[in-house]
Amino acid sequence: MSVFSSLRSSLVSLHSSLLPAQEEPGLWRPTRRTHLLHLGVAVFLLVFAYLFTGLPHEPVPVGLTVLSCIALPVFSAMPVVGMLLGVAATWAASSVEQDTGIVATLAVWSVISVLIARGCPRWIVYCFAYLVAVPVVWVAARQGQWVNGFIWIVLVGIPCVVLGELLRRQRDRANENVRDRRQALVRQRRLIASELHDTVARDLAYAVMTAEQLKLAHPEDDDLVRGLDAVIEPVRMAVGQLRRSLQNITATDNDDAVLLSSVTSPRPITSVLADARRVLEARGVSLEVEGTELFQSEGVLTPGMQQQVLRVVNELIDNATKYTSADGRVRITVETNGHALECMVTNPVDVNPSKDVALSSGIGLEGARRRVETLGGELVTNQGGGRWAVTFTVPVRGAWQNA
Structure with missing residues (x-):
């Protein structure tokens, strides 16, 4: 119910932000x-x-x-x-x-x-x-x-x-x-798109993956398979439509500062890791985690930076969960050297990627890159040898205070 409640409230806000604005500013034309x-x-x-x-x-x-x-x-x-x-x-x-x-x-x-x-x-x-x-x-x-x-x-x-x-x-x-009103509407649409992607689209994608794993685990139950097929396809289509709509909303907007705003707190890293581990284990994939407690350490990140970094990490974990090949290994490593916090997420990918693109739009990774750059850090992606790696660094609390 929380997914549909979030979707309903977000659509109401989006509808209000799309109401006709006042006349375009410019050279006045007499009547x-x-x-x-x-x-x-x-x-x-x-x-x-x-x-x-x-x-x-x-x-x-x-x-x-x-x-x-x-x-x-x-x-x-x-x-x-x-x-x-x-x-x-x-x-x-x-x-x-x-x-x-x-x-x-x-x-x-x-x-x-x-x-x-x-x-x-x-x-x-x-x-x-x-x-x-x-x-x-x-x-x-x-x-x-x-x-x-x-x-x-x-x-x-x-x-x-x-x-x-x-x-x-x-x-x-x-x-x-x-x-000013138009800029406020642009920021509101960007914020709504970010929230929809980070909450509703992600939860629906997890629901599709969970249903598909359940279908593979019980192929002998015809009633269950038919019921899951009746649910999976409409949800997949809904996620695809939602992501395409979010792409259209954010296509012409480049206000990166709005990414620092959020109307809801990010999911705790423990909850995200638990969901990812459950989905990956059903696929025969192991999850190795090291140093994620640094995300919740107040001596490393300020409370505001914690929220933004957790949003970035959640997006990278979701991507690894969706695209990791079967019988592989996902590894998340977090460390700090006193000046910057570095996080690396690696996972194996299939040589022939899945043709199901309904669960992906590219908005999440681009949004993560903008969040990291807005915080003064850098995000780098690398693909080769059948593996996908994403690394980002952000200044730690002491680095900000000494700047």
């Missing part, structure tokens, strides 16, 4: 409502300039004012065209001899505000602001009123820039929250 809002602002500026300012009601001033106001909705749909139209209208309004009013030369600051708010590169935005500010100051200086040019920039230009920066800061903060 139709945004386009209509920009059009409304342009109409408001045009009406304001025509009715409430000293704009001469002549074709040239009115035309340049309309052109300046149109730049905003055009920019909303086509940023480059709108930006160039705004620059052209501002320079034209500043170059003609007639009075064109304040809107014709200052409406373009609304475009600058939107540019900043949308997250465009600042160097482009402020170069654009410089291009539209120069003609205003130049015309005012030519008329002997250069101070008025600066005053209008301070009263209109700077508030538009500040408004754009505030909107940009708010959007950047929202995007940062989205990225």
